[in-house]
């Protein structure tokens with residue numbers, strides 16, 4: 395079932411792999427709106443803005459706050475959480491056409507919601523190969539990108555994947571974000587775009603033992619993200635070392651799949667990958683994001699996807715803002731690019 399705003403009033407417990415759903419009260423929404431109304435453009439001093447937004451969000455009722463903190467810290471909590479009845483910008487400029495920030499946004503409520511939620515999960519980070527290292531990403535359909543397996547796409551559905559990052563150590567699933575936060579500013583004209591999440595616990599429970607053990611073997615090479623291969627390899631593939639797709643304990647598995655292509659090294663691995671793709675579709679938890687909602691995505695517990703939709707490039711297209719969040723900046727310090735900014739990484 396696709397969640398809609400009507401489903402998300404009140405707080406329902408989220409445990410195991412099921413989508414966690416939290417709806418703020420109108421009183422809480424209005425307080426956040428008031429306190430975020432005066433937020434300055436966060437790009438000037440992200441540490442300051444994120445600290446302020448943390449302070450605002452830490453004032454949420456204890457139950458809601460704990461649910462969000464538990465989502466970030468515990469292995470046994472859901473991999474995806476939908477938060478509803480969040481404040482929105484009173485005036486929203488046209489959806490940017492090029493995937494770059496809107497230069498004349500009159501307020502920063504959406505950015506404040508994004509930084510507030512992100513700061514409860516960890517540290518927002520920028521990566522130079524993704525959106526030029528920006529901390530706040532504008533995810534919009536971009537002309538020419540309609541059929542790409544990137545966040546600029548629209549007409550082609552974006553396959554189940556994790557957001558990964560190229561790293562010369564040969565592993566693309568180590569320095570990548572632990573979480574993604576998506577805030578919806580505008581939905582698509584026809585309300586077709588659905589974001590889905592497939593949890594590795596649900597995937598593992600469905601797969602036959604031999605398929606699962608193949609997926610747990612280092613028989614797969616991940617292609618680097620399209621943004622990286624375009625910038626650094628003229629679009630040619632840049633493959634990781636052989637890795638397993640599913641790893642870690644049976645109770646708390648981690649999954650790594652690249653959007654831009656996975657090379658299976660044997661025919662058995664290829665068949666297991668096909669089976670994985672079918673299984674992702676069968677266990678998927680779909681959400682049709684609307685303005686005033688945010689999706690918290692654990693980028694290790696599961697994979698996510700987006701269905702196709704039709705862009706019009708008329709200023710009213712779908713518009714999400716996104717952060718990449720790490721629990722700690724310490725474990726990616728080998729990727730730090732301090733000359734670009736304290737939170738920016740290669």
Ligand SMILES: O=C(O)CCC(=O)C(=O)O
Pocket residue numbers: 533545552557574588589698699700714716
């Ligand atoms: O557009 C969406 O719903 C999700 C796109 C996506 O995969 C991402 O932003 O990482």
Ligand SMILES: [Fe+2]
Pocket residue numbers: 555556557698
């Ligand atoms: Fe993604």
